[in-house]
Amino acid sequence: MCPECYSNKDRVTPMYGPSDCLSKHTQYICGTCGRCICIEKDARRNLYRWNFPFKSLESAIYYIRTAEYVLKEPCSVYEIKLDKERKAYKIFATKAELVAYLKKDKNKKSNKVPVFQTNKYQEYPGTEVRKLTQDEMISYMIGQKNEPK
Numbered sequence: 001m002c003p004e005c006y007s008n009k010d011r012v013t014p015m016y017g018p019s020d021c022l023s024k025h026t027q028y029i030c031g032t033c034g035r036c037i038c039i040e041k042d043a044r045r046n047l048y049r050w051n052f053p054f055k056s057l058e059s060a061i062y063y064i065r066t067a068e069y070v071l072k073e074p075c076s077v078y079e080i081k082l083d084k085e086r087k088a089y090k091i092f093a094t095k096a097e098l099v100a101y102l103k104k105d106k107n108k109k110s111n112k113v114p115v116f117q118t119n120k121y122q123e124y125p126g127t128e129v130r131k132l133t134q135d136e137m138i139s140y141m142i143g144q145k146n147e148p149k
Contacts, residue, residue, distance in 0.1 A: 005065040007033070007061070010143075012035065022140060022141070023134065023137045026038075028127070029128040031128070037066050057079070057115055064077060064118065067091045073121045074118040074120050076116065077117070078110050078113075079115050
């Protein structure tokens with residue numbers, strides 16, 4: 001597992017339309033493994049991708065590093081029960097943020113114990129936050145196709 005971005009795959013892009021995102025959005029480029037993570041705010045809602053619920057714990061972990069980078073503090077992923085059968089995973093910097101989120105919608109529940117957490121925030125040399133060039137995006141996508149599943 002990469003100590004910086006917490007991924008076992010250095011080309012994983014869990015979002016829909018990865019080539020579109022990689023070519024148009026600002027990326028957090030992991031200084032350790034080179035993995036790109038979308039760090040751009042949604043223009044319409046003025047929120048980062050990590051502010052939204054994820055369908056899987058794995059996807060939330062793919063984005064937790066961008067939350068840490070923006071907030072400059074460690075973060076945690078919590079399981080949110082949406083109803084009896086559905087659940088989502090959401091990133092928070094503090095338990096107080098989780099509690100405030102749950103108070104807004106009484107139908108959402110959580111056992112308030114992180115299912116994944118980081119212990120400290122750390123800067124890493126070589127990390128970049130920028131848009132990729134077209135050549136970098138193409139090379140990244142080729143690397144993604146060649147990565148073992």
